[in-house]
Amino acid sequence: MSNIPSDLKYAKSHEWLRVSGDTATVGITDHAQAELTDIVFVELPAVGRQVKAGEACAVVESVKTASDIYSPVSGEITAVNAAVVDNPALVNTAPDSDGWFYKIKLSNAAEADALLSPDDYKKQIGG
Amino acid sequence: MLKRTALFSAHQKLGAKLIDFGGWEMPVQYTSITDEHLAVRNAAGIFDISHMGEVTVSGSGAESFLNSVLTNDIRKLVTGDGQYTLMCNEHGTVIDDLYAYKLSVGIYFLIINASRIEPDVAWLQAQAAKFSGELNLSDASHNYAAIAVQGPRVKEFINAVIPGASSSVFKVSAVTDLKKNQIAGFNFENHSVFVSRTGYTGEDGFEIVGGDESIQHLWDKFISIGQPFGLKPAGLGARDTLRTEVCYPLYGHELDEETTPIEAGVGFFVALDKGEFNGRSVLAEQKTNGVKKKLVAFKMTDKSAPPRPHYPIWANGASVGEVVSGTQSPSLNLGIGMGYVPPEFAMPDTKIEIEIRGKRFAAVVVKKPIFKKT
Numbered sequence: 001m002s003n004i005p006s007d008l009k010y011a012k013s014h015e016w017l018r019v020s021g022d023t024a025t026v027g028i029t030d031h032a033q034a035e036l037t038d039i040v041f042v043e044l045p046a047v048g049r050q051v052k053a054g055e056a057c058a059v060v061e062s063v064k065t066a067s068d069i070y071s072p073v074s075g076e077i078t079a080v081n082a083a084v085v086d087n088p089a090l091v092n093t094a095p096d097s098d099g100w101f102y103k104i105k106l107s108n109a110a111e112a113d114a115l116l117s118p119d120d121y122k123k124q125i126g127g
Numbered sequence: 128m129l130k131r132t133a134l135f136s137a138h139q140k141l142g143a144k145l146i147d148f149g150g151w152e153m154p155v156q157y158t159s160i161t162d163e164h165l166a167v168r169n170a171a172g173i174f175d176i177s178h179m180g181e182v183t184v185s186g187s188g189a190e191s192f193l194n195s196v197l198t199n200d201i202r203k204l205v206t207g208d209g210q211y212t213l214m215c216n217e218h219g220t221v222i223d224d225l226y227a228y229k230l231s232v233g234i235y236f237l238i239i240n241a242s243r244i245e246p247d248v249a250w251l252q253a254q255a256a257k258f259s260g261e262l263n264l265s266d267a268s269h270n271y272a273a274i275a276v277q278g279p280r281v282k283e284f285i286n287a288v289i290p291g292a293s294s295s296v297f298k299v300s301a302v303t304d305l306k307k308n309q310i311a312g313f314n315f316e317n318h319s320v321f322v323s324r325t326g327y328t329g330e331d332g333f334e335i336v337g338g339d340e341s342i343q344h345l346w347d348k349f350i351s352i353g354q355p356f357g358l359k360p361a362g363l364g365a366r367d368t369l370r371t372e373v374c375y376p377l378y379g380h381e382l383d384e385e386t387t388p389i390e391a392g393v394g395f396f397v398a399l400d401k402g403e404f405n406g407r408s409v410l411a412e413q414k415t416n417g418v419k420k421k422l423v424a425f426k427m428t429d430k431s432a433p434p435r436p437h438y439p440i441w442a443n444g445a446s447v448g449e450v451v452s453g454t455q456s457p458s459l460n461l462g463i464g465m466g467y468v469p470p471e472f473a474m475p476d477t478k479i480e481i482e483i484r485g486k487r488f489a490a491v492v493v494k495k496p497i498f499k500k501t
Contacts, residue, residue: 037159040455041432043484059484061432063160063455064364 002031002125005096009112010121011072016096019112024073027100028060028091031125036062039088044080044102051077051104053111058101060091069101073111079103132177133272133339137346141360149242151178154362163365164457167328168500170357171278173349174366180244180268181336182237182251188260189233196254196405197227198388200398204229207297209308209323211396213388214247219409221382221391223247226325228310230296236310236321238336240378244268254405272342276349277332277369280356285333288348289313289322296321302333315341327366329373329496371452372498374424374465380436380451381422381465389413390467392422392495420448421473424495427462427481431488434464434481441480441487442472450481456498462490463497 008016014032018025033039041061051057051071058069080102084090091099106112116124129152138145143154154175156163166172184193193201199212209228213221223243228236239247248266255264276285282303293299295312302322305311310323320337335345349358367377376382381391388397389410399411427434434453439446453464464481472479475494480487 037156038161038457043432059432061455063368063433063457064155066432066435 002029002034002122003096004030004118004122006118008096008118009072009115010118010124011070011115012124013070015069015072017072017112017115018100019106019109022109023078023103023105024075024112025100025103026069026072028069028095029121030095033092033095033099036060036065036067037092038063039091042084042088042091042101044085045077047077047080049077051075053108061088071104072115073104073106073108075104075107077102078105130178132175133343134175134177134274134346137343138175138360143360143362146363148178148363151241153178154360156362156364157360160362160364160368161457163359163361164368166357166359167278167330167361167365167369168458169278170280170359171276171284171353172328172359172361172365173346173353174275174277174361175273175346176275176334177272177342178241179273180239180241180247180266181271182239182248183263183265183267184235184237184251185233185263186261187233188258188262189235191260192255192258192262193227193235194401195258195403196251197225198397198404198406198410199227200401201227201229201235202401206231207309207311209310209325213382213393213396214250215388215404215406215410216250216384217405217409219387219389219406219413220384221378221386221388222250222384223378224376224382224393226323228321228323230310238334243378270338271336272339273334273336274342274346274349275326275328275332275334276353276358277326277328277330277361278358279331280358281332281353284352284356284358288345288352289315289320289335295319305333316344320345327375328369329375329498329500330369367452368454368457371454371463371465372456372458372496374495374497376422377452386420386467387413387418390418390420390422417470419469420467421470422451422465423468423473423477423492424465424497425463425479425481425490425492426459426497427488427490429489431462431481432483433462434466434483434490439482440466440468441482442468442477446482447472453481458498468492 293311326332433455448468
């Protein structure tokens with residue numbers, strides 16, 4: 001059973017968003033890491049980069065494949081998580097917490113509301 | 128509708144992640160590629176290889192026919208021996224790589240790649256039509272299922288799964304008495320199965336070919352008897368990382384109809400002196416005058432994403448070749464791969480770069496195999 005924390009919003013492409021005022025943290029869901037298994041490399045965007053909602057801005061590589069990560073919201077990247085660069089396995093063991101990818105300053109707070117609720121995401125992944 | 132092997136329901140029961148492999152619905156992994164890979168390196172893994180093809184070639188002309196279509200010298204085989212060999216066309220490029228076994232005088236058994244069954248059989252039939260000796264060629268692929276059991280601990284339990292002495296081909300007192308590359312027939316639940324001491328992982332192991340029901344029962348028996356020794360079911364994902372670590376070629380990657388065995392570095396299996404065979408003149412010319420591209424093995428030396436097939440290889444500031452196989456090595460914890468470069472960049476210790484998503488990362492050419500057990 002996938003873990004689907006109730007304080008997060010979800011994108012159809014399996015990223016999660018944790019909003020805190022006008023910034024948010026982004027990572028991939030427990031369901032996504034379980035599909036990928038063995039994550040061996042994470043490529044994160046540069047701090048300061050402007051991204052648009054839906055834009056590919058990071059890459060997660062498992063043994064078998066490289067997967068694009070799409071930013072659920074638009075804004076400026078303010079921080080990236082060096083821990084997952086040093087230890088990609090963290091994304092498998094703590095996808096909703098320590099395995100976060102980047103923090104972003106929201107340019108359009110309404111985009112967060114358009115994302116899936118935990119219940120809708122649960123339905124999407126067949127839970 | 129994808130094809131399914133006799134072990135499909137076994138894979139479903141184990142919760143395997145299934146993918147389309149050349150038209151077959153096959154397990155890419157059961158738990159994780161890394162776990163399955165390390166199980167094979169440290170204990171044992173069991174693979175479904177039923178999708179592979181089998182061809183029987185028999186008759187008094189069989190040996191001479193096969194020597195005219197395959198690159199290795201089949202006359203080296205005594206009954207019960209097998210050899211790695213390649214089948215080339217008139218341009219010396221590879222139609223398939225395969226194993227050829229001598230089951231008795233005048234009876235040979237070929238194990239061919241799943242993705243190449245049709246072109247191989249068509250080619251063999253076309254060549255056979257031009258051959259004037261006594262020859263019988265039969266595509267027996269639909270008659271057989273097969274499994275591979277690989278890893279250092281397999282020899283500790285395989286005799287309990289397939290007990291007793293061999294019943295055909297040649298006499299051994301137990302499965303574990305088979306030497307590397309040997310094959311014999313064994314009785315299992317009143318049916319005959321072939322067991323060979325061969326594999327595609329770089330570990331000791333066995334491959335078993337038999338009817339659907341025998342292989343289904345063998346799979347279950349292996350899983351139950353092997354479990355205390357650490358045996359795990361392993362999928363195509365681990366199969367690929369294992370063979371890449373030891374630099375075994377995979378048709379469609381290191382070998383294809385645009386590549387010769389000499390370019391691929393498997394000239395050892397080309398017996399130019401045995402007489403005429405398809406592609407001989409091109410291969411002889413390459414052995415004398417050299418090649419334009421050479422297969423190299425490499426390791427990433429910068430921290431980077433893993434190399435993957437088709438990523439460009441750079442040397443001396445120019446794009447000179449392409450990766451054909453690449454992955455993160457579970458045994459070594461770094462990116463490894465194989466690719467083609469002009470021969471001047473093929474010496475071990477040559478510094479190269481791999482282009483990954485538009486950026487170049489340092490790598491170094493290494494001797495094969497990339498991974499060696501100490």
